[in-house]
Amino acid sequence: MEGTANSMSEYLSVLIFIFVGIGSVLFTFFLSRLIRPHNPYKEKSIPYECAELPIGDSWFKFNNRFYIFALMFVIFDVEVVFLFPWAVAFGELGLFALVEMIIFILILFFGLFYAWRKGALKWV
Amino acid sequence: MFHYLALAAILFSIGLFGVLTRRNTIGILMSLELMFNGATINFVTFNKYVVTDALLGQMFAIFVIVVAAAEAAIGLAIVLLIYRNWRCIKTDNYGVMKW
Amino acid sequence: MEFAFPEYNLRLMAPEIFLFLWALLIIAYDVLTKRKSETTAGYLALAGLMITGLILGFTGTGHGFGNMFVSDTAAKFFKIIFLGSAFMAIGSSFGIMREKIVNHRGEFYGLILFSTVGMMFLSSSNELLSLYIGLELTTIPLFVLAAFFKDDKLSVEAGIKYFIVGAFSSALLLYGISFLYGLSGTTDLVQMKINIAITHLTFQNIGVILILAIVLVVAGIGFKLSLPPFHQWVPDVYQGSPTPVAAFLSVGSKAAGLIAFAKIFVNGLFAFHHPDMAPNDWGRLVALLAVAAMILGNTVAIRQTNIKRMLGYSSIAQVGYIMIGIVAMNALGMAAMGFYIFAYMFANMGAFAAVAIVEDKTGSCEISTYSGLARTSPLLSATFAVFLLSLAGIPPLAGFMAKFYIFAAGIQAAQHDPGLYWMYWLVGIALLTTVFAIYYYANIIKQMYFAKEPSPHKVTYNFPALTVLLIGLAGLFVFGIYPEPVLHFASGIASSFGIIP
Numbered sequence: 001m002e003g004t005a006n007s008m009s010e011y012l013s014v015l016i017f018i019f020v021g022i023g024s025v026l027f028t029f030f031l032s033r034l035i036r037p038h039n040p041y042k043e044k045s046i047p048y049e050c051a052e053l054p055i056g057d058s059w060f061k062f063n064n065r066f067y068i069f070a071l072m073f074v075i076f077d078v079e080v081v082f083l084f085p086w087a088v089a090f091g092e093l094g095l096f097a098l099v100e101m102i103i104f105i106l107i108l109f110f111g112l113f114y115a116w117r118k119g120a121l122k123w124v
Numbered sequence: 125m126f127h128y129l130a131l132a133a134i135l136f137s138i139g140l141f142g143v144l145t146r147r148n149t150i151g152i153l154m155s156l157e158l159m160f161n162g163a164t165i166n167f168v169t170f171n172k173y174v175v176t177d178a179l180l181g182q183m184f185a186i187f188v189i190v191v192a193a194a195e196a197a198i199g200l201a202i203v204l205l206i207y208r209n210w211r212c213i214k215t216d217n218y219g220v221m222k223w
Numbered sequence: 224m225e226f227a228f229p230e231y232n233l234r235l236m237a238p239e240i241f242l243f244l245w246a247l248l249i250i251a252y253d254v255l256t257k258r259k260s261e262t263t264a265g266y267l268a269l270a271g272l273m274i275t276g277l278i279l280g281f282t283g284t285g286h287g288f289g290n291m292f293v294s295d296t297a298a299k300f301f302k303i304i305f306l307g308s309a310f311m312a313i314g315s316s317f318g319i320m321r322e323k324i325v326n327h328r329g330e331f332y333g334l335i336l337f338s339t340v341g342m343m344f345l346s347s348s349n350e351l352l353s354l355y356i357g358l359e360l361t362t363i364p365l366f367v368l369a370a371f372f373k374d375d376k377l378s379v380e381a382g383i384k385y386f387i388v389g390a391f392s393s394a395l396l397l398y399g400i401s402f403l404y405g406l407s408g409t410t411d412l413v414q415m416k417i418n419i420a421i422t423h424l425t426f427q428n429i430g431v432i433l434i435l436a437i438v439l440v441v442a443g444i445g446f447k448l449s450l451p452p453f454h455q456w457v458p459d460v461y462q463g464s465p466t467p468v469a470a471f472l473s474v475g476s477k478a479a480g481l482i483a484f485a486k487i488f489v490n491g492l493f494a495f496h497h498p499d500m501a502p503n504d505w506g507r508l509v510a511l512l513a514v515a516a517m518i519l520g521n522t523v524a525i526r527q528t529n530i531k532r533m534l535g536y537s538s539i540a541q542v543g544y545i546m547i548g549i550v551a552m553n554a555l556g557m558a559a560m561g562f563y564i565f566a567y568m569f570a571n572m573g574a575f576a577a578v579a580i581v582e583d584k585t586g587s588c589e590i591s592t593y594s595g596l597a598r599t600s601p602l603l604s605a606t607f608a609v610f611l612l613s614l615a616g617i618p619p620l621a622g623f624m625a626k627f628y629i630f631a632a633g634i635q636a637a638q639h640d641p642g643l644y645w646m647y648w649l650v651g652i653a654l655l656t657t658v659f660a661i662y663y664y665a666n667i668i669k670q671m672y673f674a675k676e677p678s679p680h681k682v683t684y685n686f687p688a689l690t691v692l693l694i695g696l697a698g699l700f701v702f703g704i705y706p707e708p709v710l711h712f713a714s715g716i717a718s719s720f721g722i723i724p
Contacts, residue, residue, distance in 0.1 A: 071197050078193035117254045159394035166401035175408040184352050191359045195390050198366050202386050205379045
């Protein structure tokens with residue numbers, strides 16, 4: 001699509017950027033290895049959990065409740081995508097679009113109402 | 125334009141391959157999302173390069189995002205049911221009926 | 224910038240809006256009353272469908288939402304079929320409600336109504352976006368409905384299989400639609416027809432992209448229509464899901480797929496049907512799939528032992544016959560397609576209602592359960608036999624007239640156009656496979672009537688299920704002997720799709 005030479009030089013700068021990035025990280029690692037004290041003991045290798053000693057394995061099963069909350073979050077979260085175009089063009093659309101959006105949100109509220117009555121919002 | 129279409133095709137193909145070969149139900153769901161995203165990129169690309177005066181493609185993309193989210197939610201709920209019934213979500217391990 | 228609002232014409236959408244609100248009402252009612260009543264939600268749903276039908280009768284024709292929503296003869300005809308199949312599915316579900324679904328009655332009916340709303344939107348859509356949204360609104364509730372028995376492994380398995388296949392097919396369809404959008408620059412189906420034809424005439428051949436789009440869309444809707452090779456989910460899902468849901472899947476969802484197919488291909492890709500347009504010719508591709516459907520559905524159905532699986536394979540075969548009407552692409556073909564699905568609704572919903580009644584009593588769907596049933600439950604056996612005979616296409620039932628018109632349309636297309644000579648083969652294969660069909664339908668009738676010992680079971684009817692049986696019976700006899708009014712109504716489908724008789 002674009003001129004070949006132009007795009008090639010663009011990619012060259014990307015390449016240089018990658019090398020410089022990797023190089024600087026390696027350099028700091030190397031530098032710290034040179035100047036730090038070397039003193040390993042066992043507590044250093046366990047995972048950090050707010051300065052407490054961790055209890056049990058991190059691969060335990062999560063409560064199913066998390067799952068239902070996550071599902072509801074996904075649904076209500078994504079519906080907001082319809083609000084953005086409306087909000088951007090709000091000035092031109094006027095009252096009718098406002099009413100439409102209120103209806104849309106009312107339908108969403110019905111879903112929330114249903115989840116509430118079903119007890120999905122309670123933490124048992 | 126070609127780059128974007130190629131990206132969409134690659135995403136779609138990865139998804140297609142994943143759906144057909146994955147043995148984990150969650151993996152299949154993720155692959156399905158990839159397929160939807162490939163189609164979404166196609167819509168936005170065509171909107172940008174072919175039909176520049178209308179925003180139908182972008183609208184379509186928004187609707188696809190919402191539909192994909194709804195489908196993911198339903199799918200995850202059904203996977204939860206599978207887990208309750210079989211205690212496992214590998215496609216080899218559950219299933220009573222023969223294809 | 225002044226924004227020009229499209230003309231909304233909300234009154235055209237009145238049936239859909241009403242049904243949607245009614246579904247919300249049913250769910251709210253069921254949640255608020257803590258599910259005390261066994262049947263109220265069901266009767267509410269039936270009443271809602273009838274009121275929607277009345278509103279539909281008073282709704283005029285026209286366009287709304289900037290040509291996105293159209294109310295014409297084809298839309299109305301299919302809306303009647305969707306409402307009717309939802310009515311009969313809900314009617315045959317009262318037995319299950321009493322026995323198995325104790326906690327989620329309102330949701331069950333609400334989801335069926337949501338799915339019906341989706342089908343109605345789909346049949347009214349005039350462009351790809353609303354068509355896709357309608358198709359999704361149709362299928363997403365059905366995923367939940369298929370997995371409705373939460374503790375029954377069969378049902379959950381049916382749910383996940385239907386979900387994966389459904390989401391997969393909708394992704395394929397979406398990718399195909401995105402190419403159609405890219406080729407034509409519009410999502411309006413009529414405009415798309417014009418734009419793609421202009422591009423085609425300019426460049427003489429659009430080539431690979433259009434073929435890819437056609438194949439993807441055929442595959443995507445082929446899954447919904449269960450055309451081979453996209454049919455493997457059908458028997459499993461029918462066997463596992465609750466019987467009324469399987470019935471609704473087999474008629475409502477299939478009719479929805481049919482109208483979506485007709486809209487995209489007949490309305491949008493009209494020009495690429497003819498063999499001159501090869502290799503962009505979708506007519507021959509679909510004809511091949513139809514042949515595969517008829518042969519495979521009818522032969523595999525013979526060796527099924529579960530009646531729901533058998534009806535599943537038989538529905539695959541029926542779609543093969545319906546496809547002849549679409550491939551013929553003439554006015555008679557479109558009308559015959561409408562009439563076929565209309566007659567199929569009565570026969571198949573009735574057959575599933577009978578299966579549901581037997582299942583409520585015996586808890587089994589095996590064909591051997593039906594052995595000797597005629598002596599203990601004569602009414603059920605007689606109606607079930609009529610439904611099966613109509614599916615097989617025996618005169619004077621409506622199924623015979625439907626097959627007759629479909630074959631006539633195929634032969635008419637072949638005579639009219641020498642390029643379509645292969646339509647003779649298509650009709651010939653269809654006639655041949657009908658013979659197989661008679662064999663396995665008659666096998667069940669033989670089991671019911673000519674078994675040595677009477678069945679240990681005696682079925683009991685509840686009022687709605689009995690009504691469904693009688694509606695099916697009446698529909699098959701009335702429209703089998705006097706099909707003219709429906710056929711006249713259905714002939715409007717052709718003009719809705721821009722085919723001049």
